[in-house]
Amino acid sequence: MTDGPASSAPRLDVERLRRDFPILAQTVRGRKLVFLDSGASAQKPRQVIEAMVRCMEERYANVHRGAYFLSEAATEAYEAARGAVARFLNAADPREVVFTRNSTEAINLVAHAWGRGVMRPGQAVLVSEMEHHANLVPWQMLRDDGRGIALRVCRVTDDGELDLEDLAAKLADGKVGLVAVTHMSNVLGTVTPAERIVAMAHAAGAKVLLDGSQAAVHRRVDVQAIGADFYCFTGHKLYGPTGIGVLWARLEHLDRMPPFLGGGDMIASVTLERSEWAPPPAKFEAGTPAIVEAVGLHAAVDYVTALGWPAIEAHERALVDRAMRRLSGIEGLRLLGRAQDRGGVFSFALDNAHPHDLSTLLDRAGIAVRAGRHCAEPLHARFGLEGGTCRASFGLYTTEEEVDFLAEALVKAREFFG
Amino acid sequence: MTDGPASSAPRLDVERLRRDFPILAQTVRGRKLVFLDSGASAQKPRQVIEAMVRCMEERYANVHRGAYFLSEAATEAYEAARGAVARFLNAADPREVVFTRNSTEAINLVAHAWGRGVMRPGQAVLVSEMEHHANLVPWQMLRDDGRGIALRVCRVTDDGELDLEDLAAKLADGKVGLVAVTHMSNVLGTVTPAERIVAMAHAAGAKVLLDGSQAAVHRRVDVQAIGADFYCFTGHKLYGPTGIGVLWARLEHLDRMPPFLGGGDMIASVTLERSEWAPPPAKFEAGTPAIVEAVGLHAAVDYVTALGWPAIEAHERALVDRAMRRLSGIEGLRLLGRAQDRGGVFSFALDNAHPHDLSTLLDRAGIAVRAGRHCAEPLHARFGLEGGTCRASFGLYTTEEEVDFLAEALVKAREFFG
Numbered sequence: 001m002t003d004g005p006a007s008s009a010p011r012l013d014v015e016r017l018r019r020d021f022p023i024l025a026q027t028v029r030g031r032k033l034v035f036l037d038s039g040a041s042a043q044k045p046r047q048v049i050e051a052m053v054r055c056m057e058e059r060y061a062n063v064h065r066g067a068y069f070l071s072e073a074a075t076e077a078y079e080a081a082r083g084a085v086a087r088f089l090n091a092a093d094p095r096e097v098v099f100t101r102n103s104t105e106a107i108n109l110v111a112h113a114w115g116r117g118v119m120r121p122g123q124a125v126l127v128s129e130m131e132h133h134a135n136l137v138p139w140q141m142l143r144d145d146g147r148g149i150a151l152r153v154c155r156v157t158d159d160g161e162l163d164l165e166d167l168a169a170k171l172a173d174g175k176v177g178l179v180a181v182t183h184m185s186n187v188l189g190t191v192t193p194a195e196r197i198v199a200m201a202h203a204a205g206a207k208v209l210l211d212g213s214q215a216a217v218h219r220r221v222d223v224q225a226i227g228a229d230f231y232c233f234t235g236h237k238l239y240g241p242t243g244i245g246v247l248w249a250r251l252e253h254l255d256r257m258p259p260f261l262g263g264g265d266m267i268a269s270v271t272l273e274r275s276e277w278a279p280p281p282a283k284f285e286a287g288t289p290a291i292v293e294a295v296g297l298h299a300a301v302d303y304v305t306a307l308g309w310p311a312i313e314a315h316e317r318a319l320v321d322r323a324m325r326r327l328s329g330i331e332g333l334r335l336l337g338r339a340q341d342r343g344g345v346f347s348f349a350l351d352n353a354h355p356h357d358l359s360t361l362l363d364r365a366g367i368a369v370r371a372g373r374h375c376a377e378p379l380h381a382r383f384g385l386e387g388g389t390c391r392a393s394f395g396l397y398t399t400e401e402e403v404d405f406l407a408e409a410l411v412k413a414r415e416f417f418g
Numbered sequence: 419m420t421d422g423p424a425s426s427a428p429r430l431d432v433e434r435l436r437r438d439f440p441i442l443a444q445t446v447r448g449r450k451l452v453f454l455d456s457g458a459s460a461q462k463p464r465q466v467i468e469a470m471v472r473c474m475e476e477r478y479a480n481v482h483r484g485a486y487f488l489s490e491a492a493t494e495a496y497e498a499a500r501g502a503v504a505r506f507l508n509a510a511d512p513r514e515v516v517f518t519r520n521s522t523e524a525i526n527l528v529a530h531a532w533g534r535g536v537m538r539p540g541q542a543v544l545v546s547e548m549e550h551h552a553n554l555v556p557w558q559m560l561r562d563d564g565r566g567i568a569l570r571v572c573r574v575t576d577d578g579e580l581d582l583e584d585l586a587a588k589l590a591d592g593k594v595g596l597v598a599v600t601h602m603s604n605v606l607g608t609v610t611p612a613e614r615i616v617a618m619a620h621a622a623g624a625k626v627l628l629d630g631s632q633a634a635v636h637r638r639v640d641v642q643a644i645g646a647d648f649y650c651f652t653g654h655k656l657y658g659p660t661g662i663g664v665l666w667a668r669l670e671h672l673d674r675m676p677p678f679l680g681g682g683d684m685i686a687s688v689t690l691e692r693s694e695w696a697p698p699p700a701k702f703e704a705g706t707p708a709i710v711e712a713v714g715l716h717a718a719v720d721y722v723t724a725l726g727w728p729a730i731e732a733h734e735r736a737l738v739d740r741a742m743r744r745l746s747g748i749e750g751l752r753l754l755g756r757a758q759d760r761g762g763v764f765s766f767a768l769d770n771a772h773p774h775d776l777s778t779l780l781d782r783a784g785i786a787v788r789a790g791r792h793c794a795e796p797l798h799a800r801f802g803l804e805g806g807t808c809r810a811s812f813g814l815y816t817t818e819e820e821v822d823f824l825a826e827a828l829v830k831a832r833e834f835f836g
Contacts, residue, residue, distance in 0.1 A: 022475040028487045037489070041480035041706060049474050056467050057440040062459035062654075066788050067774050068781040069446045071455070101519050101661070104681035104705025111680075129690070134705055137680030137693050153690050236480075236706055243519070243661030243708030262529075262555030263522035264793035272547070272571050272796045275555050287522025287552055288459060288654055290661030290708070356485050363486040370484050375682035378690045 010311040017307065018397045020045035031366030034402045039186055039214060039345050039393025040370050041236045044300075048240055051299035055292050063291055064265055064282075078291050081298035082281070088301045089231065089248050090222040096254065098247040098284045099294055103213040104134040106232035106247035107180070109284060110209055111138035113257035114178065114230075121148030123177035126170055126206070128192075129156040129382050130185045133375040135211045139180060152176065156382060160188035160337025167197065171204035179208045183215035183231075187376045187391065188337030189320070189345035191215060198227040207253070213237055217395075218316055218343035220309035223248055235293060239396070240300030244293035247284070254280035261286040304396075312396065316344050319394050319403055326407035332414050336383055344394030347374065350410065353417040355388045361416065362390070365409045428729040435725065436815045438463035449784030452820045457604055457632060457763050457811025458788050459654045462718075466658055469717035473710045481709055482683055482700075496709050499716035500699070506719045507649065507666050508640040514672065516665040516702045517712055521631040522552040524650035524665035525598070527702060528627055529556035531675035532596065532648075539566030541595035544588055544624070546610075547574040547800050548603045551793040553629045557598060570594065574800060578606035578755025585615065589622035597626045601633035601649075605794045605809065606755030607738070607763035609633060616645040625671070631655055635813075636734055636761035638727035641666055653711060657814070658718030662711035665702070672698035679704040722814075730814065734762050737812045737821055744825035750832050754801055762812030765792065768828065771835040773806045779834065780808070783827045 018024050021043045026033045035043060055077060061070035063078045079094075086094040100106040115125065115138075125139045143151040152170050155163040162181065170176065179201040184191045194210055201208045209230035212221055216233035223231050230253070234245040249257075259266055259277055263286035268276040277283045304312065323346055327335055332351035350358055359371035373380045373388045380386055392406055436442050439461045444451045453461060473495060479488035481496045497512075504512040518524045533543065533556075543557045561569040570588050573581040580599065588594065597619040602609045612628055619626045627648035630639055634651035641649050648671070652663040667675075677684055677695055681704035686694040695701045722730070741764055745753055750769035768776055777789035791798045791806045798804055810824055 023478055023488075026476065033488075035479075035488070037479060037484055037486070040483055040489075041478070041709075043478060044474045049471055053467055053471060056462045058444065060441055060459070060461060061453075061455060061786065065458055065790065066455055066786065067777045068455070068786040068788075070441075070451075070453070070786055071458075071788075101523075101708065102705040105679060108679040108681070108704070132682065133685060133688050133693075134681035136690075137685060137688065137704075140693055141677075141680045234706065236709075241661075241710060242706060243659075243711045259559075261523060261526040262559045263526070263552035264550065267551060267555060270551050270555065270795040271799065272554075275551075275558055286526070286555075287520040288652065288660060290519065290711075291459075291654075292659060293661045293708075293711070359485045368479065368484065368486040368488055370486075370489075372483065377688040381689065 010308055010314070012307060012311045012315040012396065014315065014397065014399055020047065021397055022046060024397060028366045029364060034367040034405055036392040036394065036398070036402065036406060037368045037370050038395035038398070039237070039391065042217065042239045042395050043397070044239055044241070045303055047303050048296045048299045052241060052292050052296040055295040060292070062288055074291060078289065078294050081294035084298045084301045085246055088305065090224050091248055092224060093251055095281055096248050096251050098249070098254070098281045099289055100245040100247050101243060101290070102245035103211060103232045103234040106245050107135055107209070107211065108138045109247055109260045110230050111142050112260045114253065115142040115149065116145065116147060117258040118256055119149055119177045122175065124150035124152050124175050126152045126154060126176045126179045128154040128162055128181045130160070130188060130190065130376065130379045131182055132186050132211065132213065133377070135180055135182060136378065154181070156379065159339055160185070160190050161339045162192050164196070168200060171200060171206060174205050176204060176206040179206050181210065183210040183212045184218060184343050185337070186214050186345060187347045187374050187379050188339060189342040190337055190339035191219065191341040191343055194226045194228065202227070214343065214345065219313065229253055235297040235300065238300050239303060241293040241296035244290045244297050251280065254284070259283050259286070263287045307396065315396070316394065319344050319398055319400065322400050322403045326403060327410070330407065330410050330414065333410060336385070336389060344398070345391065347389040347391040349385055349389050350414060350417060353413065355390045358390050358413055361413050362409055367406060367409055428726055428732070430725060430729045430733040430814065432733065432815065432817055438465065439815055440464060442815055446784045447782060452785040452823055454810040454812065454816070454820065454824060455786045455788050456813035456816070457655070457809065460635070460657045460813050461815065462657055462659070463721055465721050466714045466717045470659060470710050470714040473713040478710070480706055492709060496707065496712050499712035502716045502719045503664055506723065508642050509666055510642060511669055513699055514666050514669050516667070516672070516699045517707055518663040518665050519661060519708070520663035521629060521650045521652040524663050525553055525627070525629065526556045527665055527678045528648050529560050531678045532671065533560040533567065534563065534565060535676040536674055537567055537595045540593065542568035542570050542593050544570045544572060544594045544597045546572040546580055546599045548578070548606060548608065548794065548797045549600055550604050550629065550631065551795070553598055553600060554796065572599070574797065577757060578603065578608050579757045580610050582614070585618060589618060589624060592623050594622060594624040597624050599628065601628040601630045602636060602761050603755070604632050604763060605765045605792050605797055606757060607760040608755055608757035609637065609759040609761055612644045612646065620645070632761065632763065637731065647671055653715040653718065656718050657721060659711040659714035662708045662715050669698065672702070677701050677704070681705045725814065733814070734812065737762050737816055737818065740818050740821045744821060745828070748825065748828050748832065751828060754803070754807060762816070763809065765807040765809040767803055767807050768832060768835060771831065773808045776808050776831055779831050780827055785824060785827055
């Protein structure tokens, strides 16, 4: 569907890669499954599932702790996953990769260890109106913790883009210690200008955390090129396992930060009186980590990398172009956001239809979309849609036929709801 | 090996259940694998692995968020896991079960939400000398957080039991707000008298957290009979997945506690100005949970329950009796602890042998034991073994022949190290 120069770009063989995802062969209520909720969580290819099974059947033991064969093999696999994630993000050093449960925990880790451990009274955290609750609530909790840290909110334009003038204005007094914004909105699909945000923030003396939960799935991320201070994403949205996420941070920041959770593995020595911390990343990984999930995430990262970002991005552009064309022509359908740079996430409201009723109707046609406020209530309020929206989000395995199928189902739904 | 009344008790068919664990069929360095490190992490039966695979291949989507078939099915499976864990612990209500990453996170959750959110300046936390670092370091961090919370440490006797006189003495002034002790030592195998500890603590006005990481694997746990306030365990030691643990707490406590991590799913409503929390357990489960791992934990709990506690406990007693007999007869081998009530965990030091060298030698014979201080440095210091010990820990699949094999290998090792 791309034309011009894009047609010479590498293409995904979507029909072929779909065969890697066992769940996609399913029928739902007698209909072929059209899974358009990858933005909430993606399906898993057999390569990920098999890597986890192999780990549990052949190479499992606790890590970092045993001087015996299986433990050494498990430790090697766990640390190899860290190395793979470091390469995936183009991190300067694998020690900059901390495994967490999910993006939410990664952001909470920064809110505790950087926000409470390094920031000073009088400083502020600057978020945006389009944050997922995961990148808003931890900062509200920090603000309310009696440490004198304020919370500022950058506006979003009517087109659903970050208002860079407002960003500049809110950075101007030099009191912002940390800018914490999404790299891609989970509601609008807007991809934010990460490098520009970082440049503006650094010029104003602020560090930058980017929530890459959506972006890392849709775009090649290079943390060094972006110049960010903190970056996080989650395994389960990247075709990997649940129970594992990633916080990347510059080593110098991890060195400065006190630990967040206390326990085994994060210490260098412990007496009853006091403990000494291990160096990063161990300092931030207390207790037995998600070993099998790290191995699965490694397989997911390998899977995506082997497909190649040019092909993935071209596929996504084709889907986004088709969705914009097909959905924007439907009368009574309101699409949220029209950012210049956007990924495969579309939220919409249909006249006279409650989003839950609409999603239930679509489900009967085998189409899985999400209904609600997508963990972004303030953004829905910003657009006057307190009642919520439906959201269709695309993955590697999404086809142009599925986009058409959604559009046709929405046309029928419009007739149904009148 | 049990005699008298025990012989009429139900018995585990260990040879048969071993076939459920694919990894046990392995050879290591050409030798049959003798896995004696289940206390660090247990191997997984195919029932657990298959449940996880089925979830990812047939019923996967994010939970609590979608009004479509797959999401409803995944939500049902996730909440069914909570129900199964509630029954496993005999909790009064499934809402008392909070899923965490592991025991470590469960304890940190209590240290933050109860320790910082409910306890008052001037109060103390009382731990014991035999705590795993996971149940010591979070309380040191609370003590050092400038909130006026002190940390007291209950002594352990030379036999490796909790010194109940010392416990009484340290509770006497009524200033202890929380007693946080292990239900079974991961080094000594000592099972602590949970009901008595709870009675003493409650009489002194203190709440009780029991670290059941080891105990929940070796004994039937009934949180209502024990009368505890908080209880935690971890999936991966209970033949379940990594990446999931459990905090059980009385609902009235969870209601009083502020949230720990902020993000999606733990809120009732969010505006830019403020958020309202969801009721427990959602309040403590921010972000996408370990969905597949919860399903795997459900299978693990079902697996253990189907074998039956009387049979599991009888098997364990037989192994412990045999190990006591065989190991205590080896000259130059020092066994740590001789508690009356103990489970299948044995730590030992061999004259003239560094524990790492000993475990490496055992590994060459195919025997996996752990060497080090087992995340319990203060306890090793207490027994004058700062250099560490080796530890053999038993699981469902451990055989009496394996205990013999360990004893024989230790006799040979003694000759080797001289």
